[in-house]
Amino acid sequence: MSFLQIYLQAFVVIMALMTLVWIISIIIKNASIVDIFWGLGFVAASVFYFLKTGDSNIRKIIIVTIVTIWGLRLSAYLAWRNLGKGEDFRYQNFRKKYGEQRYWWVSFFQVFLLQGTLMWIISAPLLGAQINSNVTQLNVLDYTGITVWIIGFMFEAGGDFQLALFKSDPSNKGKVLNTGFWRYTRHPNYFGDSAAWWGYGLICIASGSYLPALGSVLMTALIIKVSGVAMLEKSLKEQKPQYLEYIRKTSAFLPWFPKR
Numbered sequence: 001m002s003f004l005q006i007y008l009q010a011f012v013v014i015m016a017l018m019t020l021v022w023i024i025s026i027i028i029k030n031a032s033i034v035d036i037f038w039g040l041g042f043v044a045a046s047v048f049y050f051l052k053t054g055d056s057n058i059r060k061i062i063i064v065t066i067v068t069i070w071g072l073r074l075s076a077y078l079a080w081r082n083l084g085k086g087e088d089f090r091y092q093n094f095r096k097k098y099g100e101q102r103y104w105w106v107s108f109f110q111v112f113l114l115q116g117t118l119m120w121i122i123s124a125p126l127l128g129a130q131i132n133s134n135v136t137q138l139n140v141l142d143y144t145g146i147t148v149w150i151i152g153f154m155f156e157a158g159g160d161f162q163l164a165l166f167k168s169d170p171s172n173k174g175k176v177l178n179t180g181f182w183r184y185t186r187h188p189n190y191f192g193d194s195a196a197w198w199g200y201g202l203i204c205i206a207s208g209s210y211l212p213a214l215g216s217v218l219m220t221a222l223i224i225k226v227s228g229v230a231m232l233e234k235s236l237k238e239q240k241p242q243y244l245e246y247i248r249k250t251s252a253f254l255p256w257f258p259k260r
Contacts (some may be wrong), residue, residue: 018116039074125204128212145202152195159188
């Protein structure tokens with residue numbers, strides 16, 4: 001099967017999964033579960049691509065393994081962080097704006113299908129890394145991609161762990177975390193997430209697939225400009241006055257030594 005055939009099939013699979021998650025959200029009256037499913041969705045996509053692209057090889061095994069590790073950790077962390085705390089304020093605002101009767105259909109298209117579409121587009125390098133059976137031996141780009149992924153995973157998982165510990169101490173309420181990974185970037189978790197996807201993109205290119213690697217670029221753009229850094233920076237500036245001093249000293253995204 002061709003790249004396009006498998007890719008279009010994956011669209012149907014992802015939309016079906018997002019519809020199922022949407023139905024569950026109606027039952028439990030909480031649209032926040034869409035965020036928990038984000039990582040799991042990529043795991044499902046990578047496994048689907050693995051099954052549809054023919055014989056196994058070392059690159060296919062590596063890409064599915066690291067995507068699974070990344071996706072399961074992210075979903076488990078978000079589930080631990082969010083479950084039992086009610087619906088996220090973003091979805092609560094949607095609910096107030098459209099009313100209970102209209103909200104569920106609005107959420108279906110504006111939240112679940114939109115995220116599903118983004119998931120499908122972004123997943124392209126996961127298919128690109130597995131579709132080309134002509135280049136199965138690992139090369140320098142593969143090892144570079146794996147290294148970048150390891151660095152990204154350390155920053156993302158480590159940053160989330162340090163932030164969870166920081167927030168668990170009541171004496172830190174209202175304070176800004178500026179130690180550990182957070183000393184070198186204001187958003188180690190977002191940088192790590194992006195770096196993990198740079199790793200997938202490099203492995204995709206290593207296999208001889210170039211255009212699908214743009215999915216990694218799109219993920220980074222969304223993290224920086226739309227759903228991650230930009231949104232969080234705006235709220236933190238309003239909530240924590242000392243965050244402005246943190247901004248002055250600390251790199252916004254790429255890790256670097258703090259300014260004096």
